[in-house]
Amino acid sequence: MNQLFWEILGWLGYLQRSAVVAQVLLILGLSVGWHLSSPQQRLENLHPALRLLVAPIAMLFIAWLIVLPGGKSGLVSYAGLCWLGWNLLNLLNQLLQRLLPASSVHQLESRLLRPLFLVLVGLNLISKFDNPADLGVIKLGSLFGEILTVNNLVVALLVTYLLLVGTKLPAAGLSWMLQKLLNCSDSSRKALELIVRYVVVGIGITAVGFHIGLNSTALVAIAGGLSVGLGFGIKEVFSNFISGIWLLFEGSVRPGEILMVDGDPCEVRKLGLRATLLWRDRDNAELLIPNQMFFTAQATSYTATDRMRRSEIRVGAAYRHDPQLVLKLLEQTALNVPRVLNHPAPRALQVHYGDSAIEYSLRYWISDPMNNIGIVSEVNQAIWTAFKREGIEIPFPQQVNTVREIPPFRSEPGAGDNPPVSLR
Amino acid sequence: MKEQWGDSHEFEDQNGSVNHLSIVRARLAASVLFSTLLLSVSACSRLGNELPVMLYLAMVIDQDSTIDTATQTDFRQRIQLIISDFRKIKPNVEVQVALYKRANLNQELQRRNASDLGPDLVVTDAPQANQLLSDGLTEEIPLQDFKLQQTETTLWERVKLNDGRITAQPIVIYPQIACFNRETVQSPPTTLQELLQQGASGTRIGLAVNFSEVLWTAGSLGAMQSLARANDDQTLSEQDTETLVAWLTWLQRASAQQNISFFQDQGQLENLLNEGELDWVSCNSNSLLRLRKLMGDNLGVSPLPRGPAGTASPMNAVRVLALGANSSPRQREVAVSLAQFITNPMVQRNLSLRSLAFLPVNPAVSVPVRSSQTLDTLVQSRDDSMLHESALAGLAHHRNLDRDGSQVLVPLVFGTSNPRSSLDSLLKALGSGS
Numbered sequence: 001m002n003q004l005f006w007e008i009l010g011w012l013g014y015l016q017r018s019a020v021v022a023q024v025l026l027i028l029g030l031s032v033g034w035h036l037s038s039p040q041q042r043l044e045n046l047h048p049a050l051r052l053l054v055a056p057i058a059m060l061f062i063a064w065l066i067v068l069p070g071g072k073s074g075l076v077s078y079a080g081l082c083w084l085g086w087n088l089l090n091l092l093n094q095l096l097q098r099l100l101p102a103s104s105v106h107q108l109e110s111r112l113l114r115p116l117f118l119v120l121v122g123l124n125l126i127s128k129f130d131n132p133a134d135l136g137v138i139k140l141g142s143l144f145g146e147i148l149t150v151n152n153l154v155v156a157l158l159v160t161y162l163l164l165v166g167t168k169l170p171a172a173g174l175s176w177m178l179q180k181l182l183n184c185s186d187s188s189r190k191a192l193e194l195i196v197r198y199v200v201v202g203i204g205i206t207a208v209g210f211h212i213g214l215n216s217t218a219l220v221a222i223a224g225g226l227s228v229g230l231g232f233g234i235k236e237v238f239s240n241f242i243s244g245i246w247l248l249f250e251g252s253v254r255p256g257e258i259l260m261v262d263g264d265p266c267e268v269r270k271l272g273l274r275a276t277l278l279w280r281d282r283d284n285a286e287l288l289i290p291n292q293m294f295f296t297a298q299a300t301s302y303t304a305t306d307r308m309r310r311s312e313i314r315v316g317a318a319y320r321h322d323p324q325l326v327l328k329l330l331e332q333t334a335l336n337v338p339r340v341l342n343h344p345a346p347r348a349l350q351v352h353y354g355d356s357a358i359e360y361s362l363r364y365w366i367s368d369p370m371n372n373i374g375i376v377s378e379v380n381q382a383i384w385t386a387f388k389r390e391g392i393e394i395p396f397p398q399q400v401n402t403v404r405e406i407p408p409f410r411s412e413p414g415a416g417d418n419p420p421v422s423l424r
Numbered sequence: 425m426k427e428q429w430g431d432s433h434e435f436e437d438q439n440g441s442v443n444h445l446s447i448v449r450a451r452l453a454a455s456v457l458f459s460t461l462l463l464s465v466s467a468c469s470r471l472g473n474e475l476p477v478m479l480y481l482a483m484v485i486d487q488d489s490t491i492d493t494a495t496q497t498d499f500r501q502r503i504q505l506i507i508s509d510f511r512k513i514k515p516n517v518e519v520q521v522a523l524y525k526r527a528n529l530n531q532e533l534q535r536r537n538a539s540d541l542g543p544d545l546v547v548t549d550a551p552q553a554n555q556l557l558s559d560g561l562t563e564e565i566p567l568q569d570f571k572l573q574q575t576e577t578t579l580w581e582r583v584k585l586n587d588g589r590i591t592a593q594p595i596v597i598y599p600q601i602a603c604f605n606r607e608t609v610q611s612p613p614t615t616l617q618e619l620l621q622q623g624a625s626g627t628r629i630g631l632a633v634n635f636s637e638v639l640w641t642a643g644s645l646g647a648m649q650s651l652a653r654a655n656d657d658q659t660l661s662e663q664d665t666e667t668l669v670a671w672l673t674w675l676q677r678a679s680a681q682q683n684i685s686f687f688q689d690q691g692q693l694e695n696l697l698n699e700g701e702l703d704w705v706s707c708n709s710n711s712l713l714r715l716r717k718l719m720g721d722n723l724g725v726s727p728l729p730r731g732p733a734g735t736a737s738p739m740n741a742v743r744v745l746a747l748g749a750n751s752s753p754r755q756r757e758v759a760v761s762l763a764q765f766i767t768n769p770m771v772q773r774n775l776s777l778r779s780l781a782f783l784p785v786n787p788a789v790s791v792p793v794r795s796s797q798t799l800d801t802l803v804q805s806r807d808d809s810m811l812h813e814s815a816l817a818g819l820a821h822h823r824n825l826d827r828d829g830s831q832v833l834v835p836l837v838f839g840t841s842n843p844r845s846s847l848d849s850l851l852k853a854l855g856s857g858s
Contacts, residue, residue, distance in 0.1 A: 010520040013478025017752045019540035072750075074539025129480075129541040131522040131532065137493045149493055 004138050004150060007130070014129055023075040030059055031079075049091055056084035074128065082121050089113055111165045119158070144221070146213025156208045163204040171196040190255035191248050194271060198245065236292070240274045243295035247271065252304060253294050258369045260300035261287060265369050281370050302369035308341065309369035313379055316357030318393040323350045326360055326392060333386040334364045339375045341365040356397045476516045477758045480748070482533065482543035484526045484552065491523050498713065499523055505778060510765050517758055526552060533561040542750040544759045546592075550582040550742045551820060553592035557585060562746040564589040569760050574767040576787045578810065581817040582742050592744035593763040596775060596782040599805035600640060600738035603697055603707035603715060604724045612704065612726035616644050616674070619729050622704070623683040630693040630705040631678070633686045633837055635829025636739045637706060638675070639819070640728045643737020643812050647671035652815035654854045655822060665847065672836055672843035672850075679837040686837045708741060709802055712781040725797070727804040737812035738805050739820065743782070828853035 014020045034055045043051045059080035066073035089109065096105045126132050136151035175193035178184075184192070209218075226234075247253040253276055257268045266278040266287060276294065278287040302309045317326045327348040334346035346364035353359075362383070366375050387394060481503065485495055500521055507519050522543065524532055529548060533556065536542040546553070546562055556562040565583075567590055572580070579594040604612050609627055613619040623629045632638050642648050650664035660668075678684045685702075687693055693705035698718045706728060707715070715723050728736035745763045747756070765771060772784030776791055780798045783791060783806055793800040809816060819825055832850045835841035841849075 007520065010478055010518065013476075013480070013518070013520070014541055016475075016478065016755060017540055017750060019750070023539065072538065072540040074535075074537075074541070078539065127532070128536055128539050130520075131482075131491075131524055133491050134496060134521075134523040137491055137496050139493050139497075147493055 001140050004135075004140065007135065007138065011129060019072045020075070023073060026062070026076055027059075027079045030055075030062070031083075049094075052087035052090055053084065056080050056087060059083060078125070078128065085117060085121075089117060108169075112162075115161075144213050144215060144218035146215075148212060152212045156212050159208050159211075160205060163201045167197050167200050167204075171200065186256055188251070188254070191251060191271075194248055194255075236290075237274060240291045243291035244271055244273060244276070247276075247291060247294055252299070252301060253291075256303070258302040258307070259294075260302070261289070265302065265372065267370060282373075307369065308365050308367055309372055310363060310365050311372050311376060311379075313362045313376060313383070314351070314359060315362065315383055316354055316359050316394055317387070318357055318395045321358075321392050323358060323360075325390075326350075326358075329386055329390055329392070330360060330362045330383065333382045334362055334379055337364075337375065337378050337382050339366060339371060340379065341367060355399070356395045476518050477514075477754050479517060479519045479545060479755060479758060479762070480543040481519055481521050481545045481547065482529065482748075483521055483523050483546075484529055484548040485523050491525065496523060502779070505775065506762075506766060506771065509771060509774070510762055513765070514758060514761060517762075530556065530559065530561065534559075537561055537749055540750045543748045544751040544755045545748060545762065546746040547595070547743060548592075548746065550592070550594070550744050551825075553583055553744045553746045554585060554821070556746060557589060557591040561749060562591065563749050564591065565593055565747060565763070566760065570764060571767070574764075574769075574788070575785045578813045578817065579742055579785055581813075582820055583744055586821075592746035593767065594742050594744050594785040595763075595766045596743045596772075597785060597806060598708050598710040598741040598743060598782050599802045599809065600637070600706060600708055600728065600740055601801050601805050602704060602726045602728050603694065603711075604704040604726065605697060605700070605702075605719070606722050606724040608703040609724065612724065613729050614726075615729050616641070616731040619704075620678065620681065620684075623678075623681050627683060628701070628703045629684045630696060630702040631684065631686050632688070632690045632693055632706060633830055633833050634689040635826050635833060636819075637690050638686075638833065639816075640706065640736040640738040641675065641731070642671050643735060643808070644729060644731025644733065645671045645674055646731070646733025648737045648812045648815045651854070652818050654851050655815075655818050657855055660851070668847050668850070669843045672846050675833065676836055676839065676843060680839070686833075709781050709783075709805075710741060712798065713779065725801045727801055727808065730808075735808040735811055736805075737816060738809050739816050740806060740809045742785070822854065 015024075039051070039055065043054060046054070057080070060077055063073040063077035063080055066076065092113070093105060093109050096108065100108070123132055126135065136149060136154070138150045140148045140150060140153060142148060171193045174196050175189045178192055179186075179189040206214075214222075248271060253259070253268055253271060255268050255270060258265050259268060259278065260266070261278060261280070264280050264282050266280045268276060269279050269286070270277040271291070275288045275290050278289060279285075280287060315330070317323075327350060330348035331346050334340050334348075335342060340346060341364070344365050346362060349361045349363070351359050351361045362379070364379065366372060384394075386392075483499055483503070485491060485499065503519065503521050507517070511517060526548070529546075529552065533542055533546070542561070546556065548556070553562070557564060570593065575594050579597075580590065583591045583594060585591060602612055609622070613622050619629065631641075639651075642651055645667070647667045647670070650660060650667045653660060653664060654668070679686055687696070690705070690707055690711075693702065694707050694711050694715060696702040697705045697707070698715060709725075712723075712725070728738055730736055745766065747759055747763070751759055767786050769784075769786050769789045772786045772789045773791075776782060776784050776789070776799065780796055783799075783802050791799050791803050793803050822828075829850065832841075832846050832853055836843065836846040
């Protein structure tokens, strides 16, 4: 570690060279000057894409001017190229947004493209004053009896990062292919994607472990540590992780499934290592629920075997209407609502003789459980219109009170013949 | 309309204030930059003589090595041996070493020099140092600052370009010798005849097909002067031609023997010796440190066998120190001091004795050959080489000696070309590279 520290510190020695200092100052001056000169206003007539290229190309041009009389401007031209590359990533972003959803492009750019670009820029910069291959074999220490070098560490970190971040697209591609081959559902495809990712990440991290010197002795040591850890601090984490994998294989909580949470239908968006992310349509809230909860508690799903939901509306009609007519009208009304499925057919039932009305139940099926509340509204409106059209009354609560006889006035003993004071 | 005017004025005012603000910001930034520059310059001039001088040293690793932790540690220890002594006279010096593969050095220096970030010193072999100066990647040695007598006169020829510029300071000699496994080879062959006999009796012998690494046999068979004349584009006599054919015939016959094998280069030979696949190989003393670690006491060394026409003509490798092209005046001054320091008799002697792998370039240093058989072998190899030095120096300046020469030797040793036609190809290759 000391050697690496002194190696990096030693790079400052290049500032003993006036040409290097001049290049660094020029790069700083040009960058700061450009940002202070309000380029957006000055170049407002230029196409936004071209606007991005002006500053880097100007820097490259200045570098070329320095080289003409025999000067050294490698750093300046390199800074110009990096600036150009960075701005080109903005253009790439705009292009990708035409092909992929904005959120995916943002993730791809911020988690993969830009970090990779920075790593490449850094390595290339180092190669301008040192040899990265030589730097990479500097010994940092020992791990499980094996030498840990800068190369090993950087490769381990980079591969782990790429595994965690960069396997999403390939896994999605593979699961899409498997979906086509096996003809499975979308939620199964998402589950497959997650399983593929977990497997690739698992194998990759094991390979990284062996790369940095993990062996059977180390595995025993880690297993020992984990067993203690599982007993104390990381029990919940591990429990959630295992629950998540179990649920994936079981297929009850997969991305795309609809579950009832606190009486509201919620769509599973993501099954994470620790928690499941659900989306609630009612208020557009996202719920993070630990995987363990689904593993141990009862859950209601509308999508376990199919995505259909049976919905019900209760309505009352006045006693004077023929129930047969009302039942037929209700079924016909439901069939006319576009989002109500014809098969299974809607069914109306006479369920109760109420105080004010005969109660009917209309049961119908819909294809997307998340649309229930909207379809209920549509069916209710259709019933109201149909009842109005057919003259069927939905009675208000009513009560008929019958007075059989008015009780006579009686005189109290000792009251005499005088009427009460109030009647005088 | 009035309202529009009002808006327009407001817009102009806003614009004006924005412009004014940006001008103020720009001036502020310019003044900060200028002040920083002034401070840097003044501070540098004051501190310049107090700050340690950082020297950047690019070093080429051995042909058969790879850049790994062991190689890095080994090379840095070698440099540290020199620098720790150098600090006794120049205490304010730090050296940062970067290892490069020989094949990549030219390209890497081009990349570094383009930004003025090139090394101050380059440690490599003489042919590459010559190439680097020809390509403008290093600077010539200012001979007026150097003590020429501290370096063997003939070695200066190795680092001299046709226009007379000296490309580097020779620092150590790595003689070509024979390495063998003591377990299987009781007494190493001293003549080519013995070499063939031992091969016939079961000793597994390895030779390199790389031209400069098999050139030693030309001296033993009396072909060196003829090769030198061919390299100088002189007309060859009948006897020269016959001598060269005899040398090539010997190589082909040796290759036909069951236990004598040709391999690409000495790196392979050394690896096979270490793995027990070969018993006797030609090798470079540069690899002795590594082989000693791997083989321990089983490693034996001896001079290369002489032949009927005289001693072997090993093309001993010369490690040289070239001056980088981007140094600041202080860095250059210290780099020149270090280059001179390395040829100091005491340093040269210490280097040889500590490593037991190379010889000093300073003729005033006497190597204690009685104390070590390895040193004795190295000295004998150097003396053998000196007998052919003029011819070897000429060949060392050939631009693509190994590439062109090996293209001739490969078909010869594998029997697809006869010595006569190989000679024609060889003469053509030598003529084109001079």
